[in-house]
Amino acid sequence: MTQRSRTGGRSVVAVLGMVLASCNGAGPSADEAADVVLVNGKIITVDATDTVAEAVAVKDGRIVAVGSSAEIEALVGASTRRIDLGGRAATPGLLDAHAHFGNGGATRMFVLDLSYPEVTSVADVVDKVAERVAQAEPGDWIRGRGWDEGKFEELRYVTAADLDAIAPDNPVWLTHTMGHYGTANSLAMELAGVTRDTPDPPGGTIDHDADGNATGVLKERAQGLVNGLIPPMSPEQVRDGMRDLSQAFNAEGMTGVKDPGIGQATWDAYADVLADGDLSVRVFVLWRSRGDLSDAEALAERVGPFTRPYESTSDDRLISGGIKLMIDGSGGARTAWMYDDWNRDFDQVDTGNRGYPVEPAELIRDKIRLFHDAGLHVSTHSIGDRGIDWVVDSYAMALEDNPRSGLRHGIIHANIPTDHAIDTMARLQREFDAGFPEPSPPFMWWIGDTYAGNFGPGRALRLNPFATFVEKGIPWASASDFSVTPFAARYGLWASVARETLLGVYGDHPYGSDESVDIRTALRSYTIWSARQMFLEDKIGSIEVGKYADIAVWDRDPYTVPTADIKDMVCEMTLFDGRVVYVNPQTTLNIP
Helix, strand or coil: CCCCCCCCEEEEHHHHHHHHHHHHCCCCCCCCCCCCECCEEEEEEECCCCCCCCCCEEEEEEEEEECHHHHHCCCCCCCCCEECCCCCCEEEEEEECCHHHHHHHHHHHHHHHHCCCCCCHHHHHHHHHHHHHHHCCCCEEEEEEEECHCCCCCCCCCCCCHHHHHHHHHEEEEEEECCCEEEEEEHHHHHHCCCCCCCCCCCCEECCCCCCCCEEEEEEHHHHHHHHHCCCHHEEEHHHHHHCCCHHHHHHHHHEEEEEEHHHHHHHHHHHHHHHHCCCCEEEEECCCCCCHHHHHHHHHHHHHCCCCCCCCCCCEEEEEEEECCCCCCCCCCCCCHHHHHHHHCCCECCCCCCCCCCCCCHHHHHHHHHCCCEEEEEECCCCCHHHHHHHHHHHHHHCCCCCCCCCEEEEEEECHHHHHHHHHHHHHHHCCCCEECHHHHHHHHCCCHHHHHHHHHHHHHEEEEEEHHCCCCCCCCCCCCCCCCCCCCHHHHHHHHHCCCCCCCCCCCCCCCCCHHHHHHHHHHCCHHHCHHHHHHCCCCCCCCECEEEEEEEECCCCCCHHHHHCEEEEEECCCCCCEEEECCCCCEEE
């Protein structure tokens, strides 16, 4: 046996030794017996040496031993659930370091799905909206989500002109898959007071055609002109969405998420679902900060007293973790803050467009300093190279003025960091335990065709520079950004290695392969490194003694299968807190 994790001063060897000594061959007592054991498998522990064991034992929701099957069998008592894995692989429960879980579940259940492959053209969007209009009353809002021009046959936006004939009496709002832009029909624009002469709001863009007319496409903060008119989801819909998405995460071997940008209503809904016993993922939330510096001060004062994950994480299922900020927009909308002009269609130039900060850059810098000084963890959405530089430099300034270590400030997405940004991340990590990238590997796949067309042939090669991160000693926490991409972490594991786009509009590998990493590294980014950005690395993220028994069992070994097979992994069983919370209906596992 090679495993040597310790908790409370007792190693695996010590735990097993005491059991073997006490049972004298008669089997463990009820107090000593495990609740659940997994034997005859490939237990990918993701510990410090990447140990692969054969078996694991669980008691009272915690891992009590990891080792050979013979050793773990010694912990089987009369009431133990013994599950023979039959050679299957088990990993720590996979974690998503950035997914809009709280409201995304309700969107998934109640908003019209316009995503690929059900929708492959603008005409498909029109047909689906027409079906929803036929079921609605005049005046009812029609909402959809998930369209992406990079997956359309026409390779263009949906516009109001496409929607007006089918929805003359219903306002329509269709959110892009990236969430940074969407399309309103003419009735929705009329209700919002949007005309050809409406100026762009601060931090937003109203798209116009060649004749100067508003197309219906609204980007970044301009979306609020219409979004503010749409009736919100009911509290019960939000709670139902959380319950449903918890189960869906479990079905993909996922047991934790960092949910960015919530408000009080979402926090209250989480608390209700947790109290009902229906929250089978660990949720680490970031509070949304909008408005001026006085608003930020009020937020820090309100949430600061219970937002100290480095001091206490309560029951470790619902954690108030910190603050989310945003410096810029989207790679899809070409609104992220860049040094050079955006591209169009890969090798064309969107002349004069370098994106912009969605809030004044100096305000973001001041907010970072304020929240840092308040002892709050901060993660900042940063897509463009100029935006990323601004954020890491802002972290550096705050840390140098107030060198408080251990807040683990993050760079959400960190799409195309400059060499300066990468070096600054490495330095901040070494000196202050801060500056951690929280990228979204599935961007290269699910929205990869749109992204490649906008970043262009040079910058695309810098997207998600994982190999460089490894070279510089920079760990990162991987994420889906659901609902931007599908939440299943297996897609991100595969994308980290393969770096392939969904449809190959600009070739299969516009991002090259130099920044690819192996599956072992990719898995760390979805387990122990993400656990660290949730301040839970001592409790989850690896299969080690003393940690919560959050474990996923798979139909194949990700360490040995061909790369192409990783994205098709099937979860056969998931444990959360030592409880079996998901069993695949098709599994041949014998689960007592």
